[in-house]
Amino acid sequence: MTLILQVEGVTKRFGGLQALTNVTFDLPEGQILGLIGPNGAGKTTLFNCINGVYTPEEGTIRFQGEDVTGSKTYDMARRGLARTHQIVQPLEELTVRENVMAGACFGRENHKLSDAGNIADEVMEFVGLAPKAEQLAASLNVAQKKRLEMARALAARPYLLLLDEVLAGLNPSEIGGMVETIKQIRNRGITIIMIEHVMKAVMNVSDRMVVLDYGQQIAEGTPTEIANNQQVIEAYLGDPELAKKLMGED
């Protein structure tokens, strides 16, 4: 089993705020890693450290065996890392198709414009945005914008995909659709780390999970282990009965 990502002792401070403390985990290729924790736990900060928005003060991040700590975001994109944003960031005055083409053009495979068009058409079909292709991205609703974020990331044909709360704000049927899409992405051989608050969905889809609380990594393990971890229950899940119920409904 080759490791696609190794996070080792990553620490990030913002002035006096300790956003991440000594976070360490490995991610084997082809798995889905669920990253959970209360608001402000440092989940998105960890994403930002992995994809180069922030440079951690301590620790190293290895991507496909190479030390990429402190790389630029565009270098990470070219190495084969793509992400979606918790707060959607569409290129509003461009069409949906142009948005997705931009993902294909500048990502890992560095396609020509004409090839990018073909990839964009295929990816838009996959995430269900094909009918909206010629609309401006600004005209989409939130659920569609989330799908656009995902399409843009997928068009880059990444090795590793970071999904930041793609389920937030979606209704139950949209969540079902999105979870299916995520499973299909994994089946294509893409490794995924997903930040999620929709516990049932993330427990259901993850191979392993990491739990953060106030920047500390309080647990790591399979969804079953996490659901029964006393510390996690106290910090995040709250009610032990609820945790059991969540697992029972899988």
Add this chain to the structure above:
Amino acid sequence: MKKWQNHLGIIIPLLVVAGLTIWPTLADSISARETAFTILKAVALASSLNILLGYTGYVSFGHIVFYGFGGYIGLYFLNEQGWSIWASLLIAGASAGALAFFLGKAILRLRGGYFALATIGINEAMKALINNLDIFGGAIGITLNFKVYKEYGGAAAALNMAFYIMAGLALAAIIMSYFIRISKFGLGLLAIRENEDAAEVMGVVAPNAKTWAYVLSAIIPGMIGVLFFFKNGNVEPHSAFPLHASIELLVMVMLGGQGTVLGPILGAFAYQGMRGYLVTNEFFKDIQLSVSGAILLLIILFIPAGAIGWLRKRFAPLRRVLP
């Protein structure tokens, strides 16, 4: 090749330039030639600025610095070194591009208003620098030796030739603008305009893309500077770096529609037409720039996308044919 309608975005601009080039001959009038020269100059400058302002989203309030700098470089080589107009045009274009490259490395990391302020500062700093450089004639500037024109068949023939070179530069500016707009490089610039951070996350190497956009937007203004001051016969610091000319360029690009190929052309046309009317009008002739300022304000408040941008929004099919 697809249907010709799909290429309207380049066909219309080319027809406009061709029309402007032929018009003075048809009208057989020197004053028509001068008017056409001014419009072509505005078209070329506005199309160049559009690469930075419209595609990349960086507002330059001092773009005229490349025009003045190129003009000085070109006249220096024409007059002092005895180079031909062609060689002078090339060296001026290259120098303006090189200036943009180094400036870009320094100031393109600034965003929004800070970048705009820096560009004003650079224009003023360049004016002060040239003012104190003896090699460029200091405050007096460079006056062309009359015998420079002789090489081109005398002053009248040289002015005529300058007109056709200007038409060529306008053509080059439009073709460059069009091909950037429909290229992968252009898509990267548009991504930077819409959201620079998101563009970088997608893999657009923004620092490089922005620098090249700045360089490409500076080359033709540098060459136009040479041509204008060659025709003019002399160049002085205050005529080479007029801040208000930078702002007039912004008005043209915003009026026609920033970020579209046709917009700056239309804007340059409309603005020069209006300016021609205002400066000859008894009432407006002294407050002509205030009118430009008022127009800029109205555009930003009510139609920020400009004329072509507005049309593209209203009629979605136009988006495909008018890039």
